[in-house]
Amino acid sequence: MTTPFPADASPTPPPGCPAHQLGTNGLRRLYGPEAEADPAGLYEKLRAEHGEVAPVLLHGDLPAWLVLGHAANLAAMRTPSRFSRDSRRWTAFRNGLVTPDSPLMPVIAWQPMCVFADGEEHKRLRGAVTDSLNRFDRRGVRRYVTRFADQLIQDFGPTGQADLVAQFAEHLPMLVMTQLLGMPEEYGPRLVDATRDLMKGTETAIASNDYVVETLRRTMDRKRAAPGPDLVTWLMQHDAGLTDDEVLEHLRVVLLAANETTVNLIADTLKLVLTDRRFRAHLSGGHMTLPDALDQVLWDSPPMVLVAGRWATGDTELGGRQIKAGDMLLLGLAAGNVDPAVRPDLSKPLSGNRSHLSFGSGPHECPGQDIGRAIAETGIDILLTRLPDLQLGVFEDELTWTSAWLSRHLVGLPVRFTPRTADGEATAKGLTAPTTAPTTAPTQPTQPTASTKSATPPAPPTAQPSAPEPPVPAAVPRQRRSWWSVLTGMFRR
Ligand code: HEM
Numbered sequence: 317m318t319t320p321f322p323a324d325a326s327p328t329p330p331p332g333c334p335a336h337q338l339g340t341n342g343l344r345r346l347y348g349p350e351a352e353a354d355p356a357g358l359y360e361k362l363r364a365e366h367g368e369v370a371p372v373l374l375h376g377d378l379p380a381w382l383v384l385g386h387a388a389n390l391a392a393m394r395t396p397s398r399f400s401r402d403s404r405r406w407t408a409f410r411n412g413l414v415t416p417d418s419p420l421m422p423v424i425a426w427q428p429m430c431v432f433a434d435g436e437e438h439k440r441l442r443g444a445v446t447d448s449l450n451r452f453d454r455r456g457v458r459r460y461v462t463r464f465a466d467q468l469i470q471d472f473g474p475t476g477q478a479d480l481v482a483q484f485a486e487h488l489p490m491l492v493m494t495q496l497l498g499m500p501e502e503y504g505p506r507l508v509d510a511t512r513d514l515m516k517g518t519e520t521a522i523a524s525n526d527y528v529v530e531t532l533r534r535t536m537d538r539k540r541a542a543p544g545p546d547l548v549t550w551l552m553q554h555d556a557g558l559t560d561d562e563v564l565e566h567l568r569v570v571l572l573a574a575n576e577t578t579v580n581l582i583a584d585t586l587k588l589v590l591t592d593r594r595f596r597a598h599l600s601g602g603h604m605t606l607p608d609a610l611d612q613v614l615w616d617s618p619p620m621v622l623v624a625g626r627w628a629t630g631d632t633e634l635g636g637r638q639i640k641a642g643d644m645l646l647l648g649l650a651a652g653n654v655d656p657a658v659r660p661d662l663s664k665p666l667s668g669n670r671s672h673l674s675f676g677s678g679p680h681e682c683p684g685q686d687i688g689r690a691i692a693e694t695g696i697d698i699l700l701t702r703l704p705d706l707q708l709g710v711f712e713d714e715l716t717w718t719s720a721w722l723s724r725h726l727v728g729l730p731v732r733f734t735p736r737t738a739d740g741e742a743t744a745k746g747l748t749a750p751t752t753a754p755t756t757a758p759t760q761p762t763q764p765t766a767s768t769k770s771a772t773p774p775a776p777p778t779a780q781p782s783a784p785e786p787p788v789p790a791a792v793p794r795q796r797r798s799w800w801s802v803l804t805g806m807f808r809r
Pocket residue numbers: 393430431432442445449569570571573574575577578581618619620623673674675676677679680681682683684685687688689
């Protein structure tokens with residue numbers, strides 16, 4: 317079979333045009349408003365049309381293969397001899413088709429770090445990261461999570477309402493990570509703001525990235541003079557002999573990779589708890605543990621929808637498609653997790669089953685998954701314990717997502733609860749039994765806070781119609797956003 321890919325880029329039709337989703341050779345575009353409006357729907361169309369591996373077009377109508385099958389994803393992840401992590405192999409790069417200002421560049425421009433390395437070099441760089449991460453005592457991580465979760469809850473507790481994305485999920489992982497990196501506690505709030513700015517790709521994103529890099533550099537200088545039991549010290553002292561630049565790059569990868577994924581996992585799990593009465597009942601009734609709940613979310617809403625990518629080392633075959641040397645593969649984690657071959661019935665509970673693709677697999681499998689899980693699990697546990705009558709503050713269908721070509725992100729999760737004093741006491745008569753929808757009018761998601769100490773109280777709710785019926789568990793998993801926008805910052809220096 318000849319490759320269906322074009323040799324050149326072609327112009328993109330305007331949004332709204334029926335041809336918008338289709339590009340050169342009639343291939344579907346993985347970017348643009350239509351694709352971003354319903355990524356899960358697009359994956360299913362592609363699966364129906366092409367099976368396990370589908371030809372798609374990226375920004376600039378550059379060709380890639382989207383891996384949709386669970387087995388095909390595992391094969392691509394686990395055979396680095398056929399599918400390399402080295403983006404310099406991409407034919408589109410070699411043919412000069414990727415312009416420096418391409419939105420793909422922040423994600424796939426090669427960097428001297430473990431993410432883009434194969435073989436012995438990957439082992440050397442990744443070994444330093446995993447050895448260092450493995451030195452953390454899990455109970456110590458959980459203690460940090462508890463402390464910061466309590467601090468965040470104390471900030472919004474007295475108001476009786478909050479946006480759990482902007483005031484909880486987006487803060488907790490970074491606050492914990494600053495401690496693991498051995499940074500002074502006061503760096504936390506500013507780093508939260510800087511990385512959130514990076515993620516949004518605003519005009520100040522580059523300055524925010526500079527702030528992150530500068531903060532890491534200063535921390536390295538300090539740890540060189542006064543080593544401590546932290547990731548910065550351990551990476552600098554590791555036998556792998558990382559250069560200062562390598563240490564800096566890996567600290568940045570860890571910080572940012574850890575943050576956005578864990579933010580998404582917390583936000584999506586809380587959303588499910590608040591909108592799915594059966595899910596919450598299973599959790600509070602002990603039929604489902606919090607780790608099982610996280611896995612259900614990891615199956616249905618992977619924090620990273622796609623991994624870009626892998627590059628074919630030679631002509632080969634995957635999922636029945638002929639892949640040419642230098643072709644790019646996108647690992648479809650979300651699509652693979654709902655592959656009918658492994659999940660013929662999406663409504664069937666998956667308790668205890670961890671064979672989802674959400675942490676990857678093979679040599680690049682996420683080395684921070686235990687830490688990510690510990691932050692999400694402990695943080696959610698503390699929140700649900702401290703605010704047991706937490707309710708959604710808007711109707712479920714008012715929740716919105718921002719989508720990018722590779723990711724999806726819950727914009728806000730407004731909630732209400734009985735106000736608590738700083739010492740955790742309820743200050744008013746408790747709310748009625750938790751429901752899956754508000755009993756008062758929806759409030760707008762609150763603005764993100766500038767720091768953990770400056771939470772802006774949301775507007776008080778006003779009277780409104782009665783609550784809709786609780787939903788049944790989602791049959792079709794929802795996709796999520798945003799590691800890619802993090803990477804936008806990660807590789808922009
Ligand atoms: C729920 C949270 C997380 C999710 C869903 C997640 C997911 C992933 C995925 C899918 C990959 C790419 C695997 C591949 O290319 O095959 C990855 C890589 C990575 N993650 Fe995570 N991650 C999470 C949390 C963390 C945390 C907390 C850390 C650090 C403390 C971390 C550090 C890394 C690093 C360093 C890599 C690159 C590994 C390599 O290329 O060898 N992640 N993660």
